[in-house]
Amino acid sequence: AQTVTQSQPEMSVQEAETVTLSCTYDTSENNYYLFWYKQPPSRQMILVIRQEAYKQQNATENRFSVNFQKAAKSFSLKISDSQLGDTAMYFCAFMKRGREKLTFGTGTRLTIIP
Amino acid sequence: DVKVTQSSRYLVKRTGEKVFLECVQDMDHENMFWYRQDPGLGLRLIYFSYDVKMKEKGDIPEGYSVSREKKERFSLILESASTNQTSMYLCASSQRTPSINQPQHFGDGTRLSIL
Numbered sequence: 001a002q003t004v005t006q007s008q009p010e011m012s013v014q015e016a017e018t019v020t021l022s023c024t025y026d027t028s029e030n031n032y033y034l035f036w037y038k039q040p041p042s043r044q045m046i047l048v049i050r051q052e053a054y055k056q057q058n059a060t061e062n063r064f065s066v067n068f069q070k071a072a073k074s075f076s077l078k079i080s081d082s083q084l085g086d087t088a089m090y091f092c093a094f095m096k097r098g099r100e101k102l103t104f105g106t107g108t109r110l111t112i113i114p
Numbered sequence: 115d116v117k118v119t120q121s122s123r124y125l126v127k128r129t130g131e132k133v134f135l136e137c138v139q140d141m142d143h144e145n146m147f148w149y150r151q152d153p154g155l156g157l158r159l160i161y162f163s164y165d166v167k168m169k170e171k172g173d174i175p176e177g178y179s180v181s182r183e184k185k186e187r188f189s190l191i192l193e194s195a196s197t198n199q200t201s202m203y204l205c206a207s208s209q210r211t212p213s214i215n216q217p218q219h220f221g222d223g224t225r226l227s228i229l
Contacts, residue, residue, distance in 0.1 A: 006156075009154065033214045033217065043222070047217065050217070052214055091157065098211060100210075101159065101162065101172075102157075106155060106156040
């Protein structure tokens with residue numbers, strides 16, 4: 001079974017700063033996907049960024065990027081130039097390739113301070 | 115865009131009541147999921163359905179059942195609601211074999227309070 005650990009329950013940063021959310025996971029699988037989901041207050045959970053395990057290049061989506069360290073089983077999310085709209089719960093998730101289920105971490109509540 | 119619609123955003127019920135949470139998706143997805151979200155615990159899978167009338171227990175199925183009579187609709191049932199089932203419930207859907215670009219799509223959630 002897979003486990004996903006997010007060790008930072010809450011974080012806060014000033015607007016325009018850069019913040020990094022950590023995520024580690026444990027698996028014996030070699031072929032899998034990793035995701036970061038964002039859940040704004042009272043709003044729908046949306047996919048922020050994704051990473052395939054066999055790709056060494058770190059994924060980037062605009063201001064969002066990841067630092068994927070496969071050997072260390074680490075998958076951190078970096079948000080650059082943070083904006084007020086980035087305030088949300090962020091969940092790290094694991095999916096074995098070819099399977100249907102996601103395994104989620106416990107989440108990090110991020111607050112961007114004006 | 116995929117639309118996953120949960121019938122209620124907020125619901126208040128009493129202990130012992132039978133509670134139905136409804137979820138509908140409009141993208142002809144084979145897979146549908148019910149999660150429970152609690153602070154400090156993240157999202158935990160209650161039940162998963164991979165086809166009409168087919169279901170599989172998730173990590174925390176106790177006290178819950180599900181129904182999938184039509185492909186687009188997946189219902190979560192609390193047979194006899196208890197206060198420890200007060201929580202946020204999220205429905206999600208996906209294709210039969212999810213891709214990295216479309217793992218799961220989520221509804222807005224139902225915040226259920228059991229008094």
